[in-house]
C-alpha cells in the first residue's frame with residue numbers, strides 16, 4: 001500500500017543565507033520521473049524532513065512555473081531548523097507535498113494585486129509575485145509592501161529591485177524606526193502606518209497579507225478604511241501541523257483543517273471560525 005507519510009528524496013542544489021537567521025534552499029527530486037511530473041500551486045506548502053532531526057512545514061516559495069526544482073526559505077527557530085541550517089549542496093532531504101489549497105490566482109485574474117508582507121513572510125508572497133509577473137496580462141497593477149525590523153532582516157532584496165523595475169509594479173520597502181542604516185532609501189515606519197500614507201488605490205483590488213499577528217491586526221483596519229472588503233483580503237495561516245493531510249487533527253480550527261482546507265483563507269472566511277485561529 002502507498003505510504004502517504006513516506007517522503008520523496010530530494011538533493012540540495014543550493015543554499016543562500018539571507019539574514020543572520022534566514023536561509024533559502026533549492027532542491028530537486030532525485031527521481032527524474034518525479035521531477036518531470038511534479039506540479040503545485042503557488043501558496044501550497046510541503047513537509048520537509050531532515051533525517052534524524054524531524055519534519056517541518058514550509059511554504060514552497062518558488063513559482064509554480066519554474067520546473068525541475070523547488071525552493072523554500074526558513075528561519076532558524078528550533079530543533080529541525082537548527083539541523084537544516086547545517087545542510088549544503090549535495091545533501092539529501094525528504095519532501096512530502098504539495099499540500100493545502102494555495103492562492104486563488106485564477107479568481108484574482110483581472111484584479112489589482114496588493115501584497116503586504118512582514119519579516120519572514122516575504123517567501124510565501126514571493127512565489128505569488130513571480131507567478132503574477134510571469135502571467136502579466138492576467139493581472140492589473142501590482143503593489144508589494146514589504147517591511148522588516150531592520151535592513152539586515154529584509155529577505156530577497158535583489159528580487160524587490162527587479163520587481164520595482166517592471167511596468168505597473170510598485171514596491172514599497174520599510175523598516176521599523178531605528179532599523180534603518182545611513183544608506184537606506186526605503187521608508188521608515190511600521191507596515192500599517194506606511195500603508196496608510198502610501199496612497200495605494202483599493203479599486204478592483206485583492207490583498208494578500210502575511211506576517212506576525214500584531215502586524216496583521218493593525219493592517220486590516222487600514223485596508224478596510226481603504227475600501228477593501230474582508231472577502232478580498234487573504235492570508236496564509238501557520239498553525240502547527242503534524243501530518244499536513246487532514247488526518248491527525250493537530251491543525252484544526254473548529255470544523256476546518258488548516259492543512260487541507262487552507263492554509264489560505266480570506267478574512268471573511270476566518271471571521272466565521274472560532275477566534276483562536
Ligand SMILES: Cc1cc2nc3c(=O)[nH]c(=O)nc-3n(C[C@H](O)[C@H](O)[C@H](O)COP(=O)(O)OP(=O)(O)OC[C@H]3O[C@@H](n4cnc5c(N)ncnc54)[C@H](O)[C@@H]3O)c2cc1C
Pocket residue numbers: 045055056057058059060072073074075076077078079080081082120123124237238239240241263
Ligand atoms: C503552512 C505553514 C507554512 C509555513 N511556512 C514557513 C516558511 O515558509 N518558513 C519558515 O521559516 N517557517 C514556516 N512555517 C513555520 C515552521 O513550520 C516552523 O517554524 C518550524 O516547523 C519550526 O521547526 P523547528 O523544529 O525548528 O522548531 P521547534 O523546535 O518545533 O520550535 C521552535 C519554536 O518555534 C515555534 N514554532 C514551531 N512551529 C511553529 C508554527 N507553525 N508557528 C509558530 N511558531 C512555531 C515553537 O513554539 C517554538 O517556540 C510554516 C508553518 C506552516 C504551518
Ligand code: FES
Pocket residue numbers: 240241242243244245246247248249250251252257258259260
Ligand atoms: S496537520 Fe494533521 S490534520 Fe492538519
